[in-house]
Amino acid sequence: MSGPAEPDAALVLSDVRKRYGTVRAVDGISLRVRRGEFFGVLGPNGAGKTTLIEIMEGLRVADSGAVSVLGHPPVPRDVALLPRLGVQTQKSAFFARLTAREHLETVARLYGVPAARAADHGLALVGLTEHADRRVEKLSGGQRQRLAIASALAHEPELIFLDEPTAALDPQARRDLWRVLRELKGAGRTIVYTTHHLDEAEALCDRVAIVVAGRVVALDTPVNLVGGAGLPTRVLVPEDRITPERAAGIDGVDRVSVSGGAVVLETMATARVLSALDDLIGLAGVQTRTADLEDVYLRLTGAEA
Amino acid sequence: MRGYGALTGAGIRAAGRDLTTVFFTFAFPLVFLVVFGVIFSGQRVEETGRGYIDYIAPGVLSWGVANAAVFGVAFTLMQWRNDDILRLIRMTPTPLLSVLASRYALAVVMGLLQTLLFVGVALLPFLGLRLAGSWPLLIPLLLLAIVAFLAIGMIVGSVANTPEGVAAVANCVMLPMAFVSGSFFPVDMMPPWLAAISRALPLRYLNDGAAASLAGRGDLTEVAVAAAALGGFSLLFAAVALRVFRWSNDT
Structure with missing residues (x-):
């Protein structure tokens, strides 16, 4: 059954469950992906992403x-x-x-679909034109992964599922794939993908769902997730400019630590702390690090050190 | 039929680029033919006075074609499932029938080439097969038999999840069947109860039909009975094969 009519929805899941023996791989997940949306599914290994x-x-x-x-409905097989x-x-x-x-x-x-054109286009898309005549067994891990992505796109689908597409790619190939994925999104395709690269999810996804133990623990835009998480900003001051004790005395500083040659001030009141620092020692060499999706992710998945 | 050409083409290329497997598929029954031919060289079968080769050639040929069909599709299906190729096909609009038809086409090409080579060697003077006039009837018989054995191979390839499993199951099915069906020595030499059991085995009918058409051992009724039986086995095994077929190892 396909639930209520939602013409602009590419995907609608309501209270989906799947168990393997006693393991609840997917434990009551409901979500909705709009057409044209770039949707990320994040979560630790074994969280149920692939099953989902x-x-x-x-x-x-x-x-x-x-x-x-x-x-x-995706089952039974619908040609x-x-x-x-x-x-x-x-x-x-x-x-x-x-080959x-x-x-x-x-x-x-x-x-x-027309084979020669699809092959030419697919090879060019993932940068494999030079290796077109190499046997699949002889391709490197990254090349195999790119060929698999080209295979998924051969027929110009509307809705694209990619399971850790950038896992085996080097940084250059990863950025090349980002470009491809952005073009696909620009062309109105819907993309659902899983990744362990949080920077990538933040850069590409319209929305992300963070899945832990078969449940969605967070689902929003990366900006809202980071903003709404209430995580402190870190202000980094070079070690020779301030002592931890003095830093701890600044109004608005919640925690102080020393790391990598810098005194790290954690605060929820960045503007106030920066202003105080400016008065005390000046802002030369001072850096601020706002929380990113990885911080949110680590907190939600309970893996924060 | 969508995807049939693509899968057949991919299969022919894959086979053409693995000539070791092709060579030994062809060589296997020939080795048996020559060994049996040498062992029984010059011996006559009492009742007919014909050369032993007229018994052994159709039998070994039948077993060789059946064996290649079973092992070929069983390995492919198991491997395709393990390598997620079946899942890839599952996600395309290509019907399962195209997958099966392409494997059938490949098995028929292999089976007919095997037969051509085999009969060619059996006709050599040192083996001395004499071809009966009804030999062309062997071709439709083989086309039917390959359906039945392909379906057996599909069952084996769906039940077994590893290459070792395929080899174990397929050998356990095919080798005893070859002996009981009289592929290597005449069924007349067996105790009556064993000969009765052989009537429940598809290879028995391919042996009989091949012997009748190729070597003239038996008449056209024999060929017709063989064809009917092989048709029945094909339907039965195909029904089982479709029931046990899996697109992937996990659901």
Whole structure:
């Protein structure tokens, strides 16, 4: 069943549950992804992210709850819905002993789209044109991952699922993929993806859901999550400019520590503390670090040191 | 049929780039043929007075084609499931029928090439097979038999999750079946109860049909019975295969 009619929703999940034995992999998740939205799913390993994505894709069946994908249930297998979805799984799947180009052509033909054009376009998109004639078995980890992403995009799907697409990529390839993903979003595609790179989620996602132990513990825009978390700003003053004792005496400073050659002042009142510092020692060499998504994430997942 | 051409093409390329496997698929039954041919060289089967080769060639050929069909599809299916290739296909609009049809096409190409080579060798003077006029009937019989054995391979490839599992299950099915069905020595030499059991095995009918069409051991009725039985086995095994088929190792 597909729940209430929501024409602008790409995905609607209501109270979705899935258990493996006694483990509640997905424990009552409800969420809604708009069309054209870039939606991130974050969470520690084993939090249920992949299971959740696979339930959306129709590769796993939820024990209970309703899932609607582009207005249709993802199971049973619906060959009218499938061409509108693009799926990259964590394990890269390639046809044995084919070249990168042949693999992409095969995938394109499975979708019934013109193979040569899809292969050329896909290879160029992920920067594999030079390696087009290399056998899939001979590709490096990062190249395999890029080929898997190109496979997921071969048929120009509306809704794209990517499970840790940047996991094996070097920084340059990761930035190249960001560009590709931003272009896809610019072209109106909906993207749902999982990642362990918090900076990436902050840079790319319209909204993120943080999943812990099968539940959504936070769901908002990265800006709201960071702003609403009530995390302190850190003001870094070079060690030779101020003593920790003196810093602790400044009005508005909650905590002081010393780290990496700097006295670190934690505060919820950044402007007041900076103003006081300016009066005391001047602001030369002083840096401020506001909390980012990673701080929020670590706090919510209970992994903060 | 969407995806059929793509999967068949990918399969042909994969096979063409793994010639070791292709070579030994062809060589395996030939080795048996030559070994049996040498062991029983010059011996005549009493009742017919014909050469032993006329018994052994259709039997070993039947077993070879059946074996290649079972192992080929079983390994592919298991490997595709482990490598997530089946999940990839599952997410495309390609129907399962296209997947099966492409594997059938590959098995038929392999089976017919195998047969051509095998019969060619069996006709060599030192083995001395004499071809009966009804030999072309072997072709439709093989096309039917490959459906039945492909379905057995699908079942094996769905039940087993590792290469070792596929080898263990497929060998356990195919080797006893080969002996009981009379692929390597005539069923007449077996105790009657064992010969009766052989009637429940698809390879028995392929052996009989192949012997009748290729070597003229038996008449056209024999070929018709074999075809009917293989058709029945095909339906039965295909129904089971579709029931046990899985797109992925976990659900």
